[in-house]
Amino acid sequence: MRPVIVRTVAELRAMVRGWKAEGAAVGVVPTMGALHDGHLSLVRAAQRDCKRVIVTIFVNPKQFNSADDLAKYPRTEAADAALLAPLGVDAIFAPMPDEVYPEGFATNVSVGGISTRLEGLHRPGHFDGVATVVTKLFGMTLADRAYFGEKDWQQLQVVRRLVADLNLPVEIVGCPTIREPDNLARSSRNVRLSPEARTIASALPREMAKAAGAMRAGGPVHPTLDAAKAALLAAGFDEVEYIDLCDAETLLWIDELDGPGRLLAAAWVGGVRLIDNIAV
Structure with a gap:
């Protein structure tokens, strides 16, 4: 009913x-x-x-x-x-x-x-x-x-x-965010991705997880974020609007991980804008 x-x-x-x-x-x-x-x-x-x-x-x-x-x-x-x-x-x-x-x-x-x-x-x-x-x-x-x-x-x-x-x-x-088997966050916009763009899109959660792991291990914030952005572009993303480490509550940008952080990103692929975030 x-x-x-x-x-x-x-x-x-x-x-x-x-x-x-x-x-x-x-x-x-x-x-x-x-x-x-x-x-x-x-x-x-x-x-x-x-x-x-x-x-x-x-x-x-x-x-x-x-x-x-x-x-x-x-x-x-x-x-x-x-x-x-x-x-x-x-x-x-x-x-x-x-x-x-x-x-x-x-x-x-x-x-x-x-x-x-x-x-x-x-x-x-x-x-x-x-x-x-x-x-x-x-x-x-x-x-x-x-x-x-x-x-x-x-x-x-x-x-x-x-x-x-x-x-x-x-x-x-x-x-909690619900994810596809390849960890792409579920979104109403995902249906607009072509098969090729959908394959590329899986790089977003993958590179974010890699960057978060590096920063949790003590890696420097800005070089790690720069490397993640470069990896997304190399994977086929058309543009990375931002990939930033922020305080989880205030969303102020942070240069060192000394408390609850959140890694947030927005990027374009195949004419579709994707966003995601993970705890760091």
Whole structure:
């Protein structure tokens, strides 16, 4: 049996208030659709913690820097609903754009500091779009807990900062990255890779793991990162936007590994932009 698909905030809130009147904890898994096993792992995590689970499907125009990228983003609602059906999700919230951003919408949520590095440098305004829609989704769903994948590590830290700073009554739960057999992180964008590009893409997690191991063993940070970038380009990547070692929580760049670090990277292959991160 497929989950109920809800289109309006009024209908969703009425449903959630009924659940809460029964004492049920409510979890939300925010997505942009094109679901894969990574998303389903978030749903399962939510179901372990919460009596009721909502999956949101909304391709958020405010977090795209390119109209072309927005147009190309896969929209597969029927297939997504079919994937969710065996899991017994309680509702899919799939609003139209004007339900989320009605005429006259004029508010922007911006998280300073942590959002300005890495992805923030290469995708100006992206995290403002993320922060704005996430704030809205928390208010729309009235969720007690929200589940995000660690693949988008910077996004996870931005959302945690947002919730802490604004005292939002929702617990943010980070869940491990789900990977392919060759360790490429699962992503909705992977389906756009040609067979050749998909083979090349496996070099990203491989070279990141090699660099992380070298730095854990005491290797110098910057030469190790330079070597990893060169190896990715030699493997066939078209461009490496960044491969950086950062503090795991603040995402400030670090020159020496003396605490919990995170290695984060973004690179292009075959016209597709891939991101990944691993603990160091």
